[in-house]
Amino acid sequence: MIPTQFDYVAPATVDDAVRELADAGDDGKVIAGGQSLLPVLRMRLAAPAKVIDIGRIPELRGIRDDGDAIVIGAMTTHYEVQRDPLVREHALLIATATDTVADPQVRHRGTFGGSIAHADPAGDLLAPALAMDAVMVVAGMDGRRSVPASEFFVDYFTTSMNPAELLVEVRVPKYTGWHAHYEKFHRVAQSWSMVGVAAMVRTDGGTIAEARIGLTNMAAVPVRARAVEQALVGQAATAENIKAAAEHAANGTSPASDGNADGEYRSHLARVLTGRALSAAIG
Amino acid sequence: MRITVSVDGTKYTDDVEPRMLLVHYLRERLGKTGTVVGCDTSNCGACTVHLDGHSVKSCSVLAVQADGCEVTTVEGLARDGRMHPVQQAFHDNHALQCGFCTPGMIMQAIDLLADDPDPDENAVRHGLEGNLCRCTGYQNIVRAVRDAASKMAPGAGPVAEQVSDSEITSRAPSHTGGGS
Numbered sequence: 001m002i003p004t005q006f007d008y009v010a011p012a013t014v015d016d017a018v019r020e021l022a023d024a025g026d027d028g029k030v031i032a033g034g035q036s037l038l039p040v041l042r043m044r045l046a047a048p049a050k051v052i053d054i055g056r057i058p059e060l061r062g063i064r065d066d067g068d069a070i071v072i073g074a075m076t077t078h079y080e081v082q083r084d085p086l087v088r089e090h091a092l093l094i095a096t097a098t099d100t101v102a103d104p105q106v107r108h109r110g111t112f113g114g115s116i117a118h119a120d121p122a123g124d125l126l127a128p129a130l131a132m133d134a135v136m137v138v139a140g141m142d143g144r145r146s147v148p149a150s151e152f153f154v155d156y157f158t159t160s161m162n163p164a165e166l167l168v169e170v171r172v173p174k175y176t177g178w179h180a181h182y183e184k185f186h187r188v189a190q191s192w193s194m195v196g197v198a199a200m201v202r203t204d205g206g207t208i209a210e211a212r213i214g215l216t217n218m219a220a221v222p223v224r225a226r227a228v229e230q231a232l233v234g235q236a237a238t239a240e241n242i243k244a245a246a247e248h249a250a251n252g253t254s255p256a257s258d259g260n261a262d263g264e265y266r267s268h269l270a271r272v273l274t275g276r277a278l279s280a281a282i283g
Numbered sequence: 284m285r286i287t288v289s290v291d292g293t294k295y296t297d298d299v300e301p302r303m304l305l306v307h308y309l310r311e312r313l314g315k316t317g318t319v320v321g322c323d324t325s326n327c328g329a330c331t332v333h334l335d336g337h338s339v340k341s342c343s344v345l346a347v348q349a350d351g352c353e354v355t356t357v358e359g360l361a362r363d364g365r366m367h368p369v370q371q372a373f374h375d376n377h378a379l380q381c382g383f384c385t386p387g388m389i390m391q392a393i394d395l396l397a398d399d400p401d402p403d404e405n406a407v408r409h410g411l412e413g414n415l416c417r418c419t420g421y422q423n424i425v426r427a428v429r430d431a432a433s434k435m436a437p438g439a440g441p442v443a444e445q446v447s448d449s450e451i452t453s454r455a456p457s458h459t460g461g462g463s
Contacts, residue, residue: 001323005301007301008284008347010347031345035325038304038343038344039324039343043323053347079337105328105331105339105391106325106340106413109339109340109343190413
């Protein structure tokens with residue numbers, strides 16, 4: 001199938017893009033890499049009157065060092081994120097999660113910001129953003145504002161951006177030297193994650209000093225596995241301690257049941273994958 | 284909307300609807316039917332082409348997004364009547380059954396080898412995870428990619444395909460029939 005007809009604009013600046021968005025109102029849709037949107041348009045699950053392509057705005061591309069944080073431009077592709085030395089050094093969790101996104105072709109086109117703004121509960125980059133306390137910088141007609149990840153994801157495919165706002169960049173605090181790993185489970189190569197676990201720990205002489213863990217697809221939005229984090233801190237980084245802590249991974253969650261997995265199975269996966277993610281991280 | 288795209292070394296200028304997918308532009312406007320459509324869900328990878336040197340699924344790119352870009356399809360790989368080493372390796376290793384996935388497999392294999400000139404079997408399988416062979420003929424496909432790797436100099440791949448400016452010829456808009 002082919003998409004329904006739409007008007008197309010490719011603004012050259014963030015200001016122009018925001019103006020286009022404001023003009024279009026509810027009938028406008030931003031296209032970033034298009035790897036989620038184009039399938040939706042093709043299947044006619046959406047029919048926007050105007051598509052605003054932000055792929056020709058140079059400001060939105062690239063990753064830079066900004067002191068205590070790295071800043072990832074919204075239009076930076078997964079492929080670029082995977083190969084960026086700043087990400088590997090200071091945000092290893094994002095690097096390992098991005099390695100698992102879709103397939104090589106999609107990673108060439110799909111973008112970090114597009115994935116975050118799309119807010120698919122099965123998206124692999126939301127839980128790392130939450131676990132790392134990333135901050136989304138969004139632009140609107142009244143200027144720019146910063147939204148912490150904990151306030152950004154609101155519901156299934158829904159963020160706290162209003163329709164006339166554009167995600168410009170994501171500020172990720174540096175976690176230099178932390179151990180990190182993203183572990184997900186999916187039925188076949190290209191299916192979405194049933195559950196994913198983004199785990200990151202700082203060790204101090206064989207003891208876990210800090211832990212941050214985010215869960216993918218255990219709720220409508222990414223959630224922190226706080227009980228696991230608390231169980232890990234101060235413990236020796238041993239296989240037994242990891243296993244014991246991982247048992248708390250589903251605490252406080254009530255994951256949905258759907259055609260891929262029922263809630264109980266998702267809870268089981270969260271516990272198993274948390275153990276695997278921590279073990280792989282600490283290596 | 285008017286776009287200018289270089290495809291397999293030839294520059295084309297055409298008026299297209301914004302909603303036209305790159306794969307339909309290639310097939311229906313340019314007659315590049317070597318690039319096929321295998322699914323409607325972005326899963327199968329049969330429509331894989333190179334866009335500015337990187338593999339993409341051309342069903343998931345709008346033609347207008349390719350404006351000003353360079354596209355290489357499976358039809359642009361052969362040089363002077365000789366197949367690209369990856370094409371030759373697919374031929375030598377009988378890396379196809381029905382052949383429908385082959386154009387996409389070859390384009391993705393070339394991309395993979397550009398990033399990793401000597402992939403082991405596991406790396407080949409991961410590198411081709413965006414391409415489905417519905418005949419399940421993966422064994423020989425993996426063998427072919429490993430064979431091609433052994434025969435290609437490191438660094439070959441998309442870079443080796445780039446056509447110099449002098450080779451690019453321009454052409455008038457809307458040169459072929461078909462499509463709309």
